[in-house]
Amino acid sequence: MSVFTRSRAGKALGGIAVVAVSAVLLAGCAGGGTTAEPSETNAPPAEDLTLKIGTVLPQTGSLAFLGPPEEAGVLLGVTEVNEAAKGLTIDLTPGDSGDADNKAFETTVPKLQNAGVSAMIGAAASGVTKLFLDSNVSAGVITFSPANTSPDFTEWPDDDLYWRTAPSDLLQGEVLGNLVAEDGHKNIGILYQNDAYGTGLRAVVKEVFESTGGTVVAEASYNDGDGQFDAQVQTISAANPDAIVLITFDQFATIAPLLVNAGQDAANFYLVDGNLKQWGADVSVSLEGAKGTTPGPVLEDDFQGRLNDAWTADGNEELTDFSYAAESYDAVILLALASLAAGSTDGADIAAKLQEVSGGSGEGEKCSSFAECADIILDGGTADYDGYSGPVTFDENGDPTEASIGIFQYKADNMHERIDTR
Template identity: 90%
Template sequence: MSVFTRSRAGKALGGIAVVAVSAVLLAGCAGGGTTTTPSESSAPAEDLTLKIGSVLPQTGSLAFLGPPEEAGVLLAVNEVNEAAKGITVDFTPGDSGDADNKAFETTVPKLQNAGVSAMIGAAASGVTKLFLDSNVAAGIITFSPANTSPDFTTWEDDNLYWRTAPSDLLQGEVLGNLVAEDGHKNIGIIYQNDAYGTGLFGVVKEVFESTGGTVVAEASYNDGDSSFDAQVATVAASNPDAIVLITFDQFATIAPLLVNAGQSAENFYLVDGNLKQWGADVSVSLEGAKGTTPGPVLEDDFKERLNAAWVDGGSTDLEDFSYAAESYDAVILLALASLAAGSATGPDIATKLQEVSGGSGEGTTCTSFAECADIILEGGVADYDGYSGPVTFDDAGDPTEASIGIFQFGADNMHERVETR
């Protein structure tokens, strides 16, 4: 498990040397935040109703992440409500789409008008940036299970932005080192020109070059583009020995173009934005290709519960579980913070999020909503350790502990986890 620390008051770190230099780092919990001692905690005078909405990708270039994320939210909502611990979650789902189809422009105002205290989402960093300030102005928490742009660490968010996914300063470091460890010396990078793509591109490039490697070609495209011939030609002309692809589902178009240009797919490196079970959806063999995505190995019982919650809603079985744990934990943390604050308003909940994650340095460790809720109701401080990890928020609303999975594709264009860092 990799551990890292950020500060809401600090500036974005310019060099990768400030980030972890290996996948196993010294643990450090951030101080600061609002600290409440057990004697100060109290149960709400009456049952709370917490109104939450989701802004997750039902359509658009990250739609493959929608089902596991929505399943995580649904399961958490069900379990909070079934626990009957003095708080009920009133949940309204919504589509984020992407920066191209802009479904969030309908969803976000609808949820704001419905009086939600928090929104789970978006998945894409670039989409969240387009509505975050509006939520801040409305006093609504934006809690993303999948945003990884480093920009959010220093965003002026009035303590109303939180995430259970780690900054790409971590994923980029792991990926850059992985490419080097596999013996590659000269690489090409194709990346999406948005907050997610440029941030991850910068870290991968810096880390890979710090190992003595060279980025011999780089090419970007914009979300919504449908032609990638120029980018492929630029990278292929440099004859790299590996190619890093920081894309969303545009990968399905780009990969065959690269193979047709003489590049070997076994030397492709993918990221969380395109690391899906491609199967027949990609027309060339991806056997040997690797990729990274944040998140730990999930317990079978948890995956079964996720799938059951999803199928009960009328959907087919989940094929992917990316960011499901982060989505589940986001809802649990919001419910616990609401209970600890004795309030269902966004700003009040935000004052307790760091505390219930263990980020204040106090509390009794607990691993389920019901267990943590009992601690709070008895006047104690709960420290929730979730399925995505211990979380342990720092002052910036970033998790200080996270895992990065390394995956490899087989002959069927389906991937399996081969390592966790």
């Protein structure tokens, strides 16, 4: 496990480009709910709580392959919280985030705000979250992402209403940059998506790789929604790199064959969480030997089984990818525990307890399930939840301070397997 620890003084405005949201988003109502006299001693709430949460996860768009595992994680978390019967019930309203191109979130977010949710789980894409985060902050609604990795969120002016269980790309970029160098590559090309996710991860990979003595010989970017990549492929191929880092979403399925046809060896491709998919026949060239990284630990078989049971109970096909399922599950559990500890379903009250229930306050009794942690809280104690995504342990900026990065490699069938964890 890589221990990713940061200590920073407050959240600053410095240089953050805030994207305007349509007036309909800004008109949403606050994520309120009931308040039952929150107490610093974590006294049991005076009445049972109903916590309303919504999801803004990719059912459509360029990250749709991440939707099923993330939604399964949320569904399992909600099911287990409600079955525990510890004085808190979750009312879940699912919704589609889409991507920055189809903008499905523009319908989902105001709908959830008007429904009075206290928190929204999502989005998966950092660029999408940036488009509605300020609206949720204005509405007093928590935005809790299981998959945002842009470093920009660390210092976003969010009134402490933004949290994530995925680590910043400062960690994934470091692992990936070092992996490429350890594999003996000296001259690489980077093809990346021109958004918060792509530019942030590209910057870290480049810095780390160059610090090992390597050279980035070519870089090319595209915009989300683009369908033609010939110019970018020509730029990369003309530099004759010995490896190519591809920071994309599902555009990879189009880009990979173009690179191979231009004479590049797919065994020297390096993928990231945005495109590390079980591609199978969906990519028309062999990816055997290609590697990639994704945040998250090895998941226990029992947890994967529970995820599939929850997901298939509604008639869905079994999961083949579990990316960010644990982070999504832990987001639900942490929100529920913070609400229980606060004795409130008000967004600000819940946010004030999230660091504590994650163990980030440095106090608390270790526990690893909602029921176990809830009993500690209901007995007047402080719970320190360790989840399936890791210990979490939020810092003051809402970032997890401990995380692991999985390293994967593709086999002849274009399906990947985990080969290492850092």
